[in-house]
Amino acid sequence: MRDITRLRWPLFLLAMAMVTGVAMIMASRQQVDAAEAAHRQLVAKQGDLRARLGRAREEEVELRERIALLAELRTSGVIGQEERLDWVEQISRIKARRRLLDVQYELSPQHPVDDALLPGGPLAGEHEFMSSTMSLRMTLLHEDDLLGFLDELRRAVHAHLLVRECVIDRSAPPPGAPGLAGQLRSACTIEWITLRERKP
């Protein structure tokens, strides 16, 4: 025991050698692990890039189509604020031009589209799909009145229209009359869909 103090420096040297050695191994191992992880990432990126380069021509065509669609959505006003005043005016204009008997509607407050309408929810990158639900009731002479009204409305307003439901039935069926001729009533649910930018 008395000689232990005489061995303190060799023992210290041994401890230092072990600590330094283990530290060197651990440090080098960490660097190798990091380099291996970086290598895996780079190889994955390289593979991905090669695949993208292989289909770059198709991707270019695809992107052009998408950009064209984006431009169309912007031009048609689907991307942007709701223009409710314009919508109401357009409905009145179409009703007058088509001499429709009765058109009643109720437009609910705007809300994000639900999963039932758009699986996956309303978010789409930097935009959000919003909707205002309209309950539309009309009295028709012929079912074409409804179809024509919807078609004209779809082309006239700055929104994407999605009809969820339409019920047409006879209000006073004349005996022996063919088809839906005569007084018809329709009740439709229509989503007025617009896209708005998400706030960061």
Next chain:
Amino acid sequence: MPARRLLFVNATRVTAYHWLPSGPKEEASFAANEPGLSAFRDYLRERSASLFYLLADLAEEGFQVDELPHVQGNDRRELIKRKLAQYYYGTPLSLALSLGRSKKGRRDEKFLFAGLLGVSQIEPWLQAMRETEARLAGIHSMPFVIAALVGKLPAATERILVISASSAGLRQSFFENGQLRFSRLTAMATDRSDLIATTCASEAGKIYQYLAGQRLISRDQPLQVLVLAHAGQRADLTRNLPDTPERQVQFADIGELARQQGLAEPPADARGDRFYLHLLMRQTPHQQFAPAEDRRFYRLWQARHALTIVSATVFGACLLLAGGQMLRLSELSDRNAQVRLDVETGQRRYDDLMRGLPPIDISRDSLRDLTDRYRVLARRSAGPEPLLRHLGHALDQAPRVELTRVDWRLDDGGAHDPRADAAQSQGATKGGSHALLDIQARLPAAMALDHRGQIEAVNAFTGLLSTGEIQVRVISRPFEQESGKAIRSSDATGEIEPPKFNLRVMQAL
């Protein structure tokens, strides 16, 4: 490796040598008095890093051969310790050398117990070494050094008396089967060959009588005597030490033996101090006389040396492992640089290809997400017109069918709308979007009693509505002919209701 130094101790002085691979080189000599001891201490202090090997060539030695029961471990140590204390009480400088186990009886183990009895001649030197903390590797005695040589001598026989000379005197060592059995030193003040030869003859005669008395040799056989002498003394020795009925004398040239052992400067005369010291370093005997306490600083040096070697080994091994890792790292870095360059080149090519696209203010991922989702929405936005137009065409070809109500709606596959679950139970496919058209219709009242006609009319209308993409399911018929349904007669009042039926039309979006 620290320097190794040899201390040749005889009765009158200590001579210090520095050992080199070519042989010992004399450095100093110290008389056995106070000035000599003082100089010896100074010598040791100046060479504190050296390892010291002490070779004692003293007359006061004891040799005893005895047998002990063969035991192991602590019992063996205790037995030997007790035996040494018994034979050499009063001296700590003793050792036991195993000569092997007996082949008879209980096969006891035979030992040679040897002790340096002239403690007073060595102790002052040992005390000086303790005071200066000199690293004493061991204390050896001359007979055991000569023993290492005997096995290599061509003249060695089963029993042989080896006569050697040193500055301490003339030593006679008796070996049996190459193992030391007995040795004695005769002080001799001269180096004259004729006197040495005379002394050899005289001492050989005494030894013969002693060995014969101890029954170590047979009286009817001559004792083999080997004299280690210098070549220049051989003539005198041959003349003065002839063969007799009691002895047969052979000579070995100490100069030639020294050369064989690698000593660069062979001894100039028969006194072979340097040769025996060289032999000690070349073939250091395992057994030595120093007690553990006197070897303490040598043991400490051994421990320090071992720890240093272990430290260096550990560090070296870690360095090797880390070096291996660094090589791997270097290789990986090179490969990563190549892959990175390839990725950058590829990215530039890709960017060049995409540079012709119109600029957009959102990311491409957002663009893909937005357009994909819009297309999903657009695919479901056709409205009721396609199915109603299809229904209109079918009605044109089925004039007897009159509609009372149509209910068109989107079905999202059943995840959210309870009505869709009901629709699936009635035929819609789960998991996809559909447009559903529920039709309530009737046939002319004139067909009220024509059940077969009703069935045919409904089937014909269903056939007109069905296409590859459009499926039609009959929900209810004007006349249920299945065995599981009830059938009733016409109204007793005589009023005839037009036959009614319900259909469900489905189109995948």
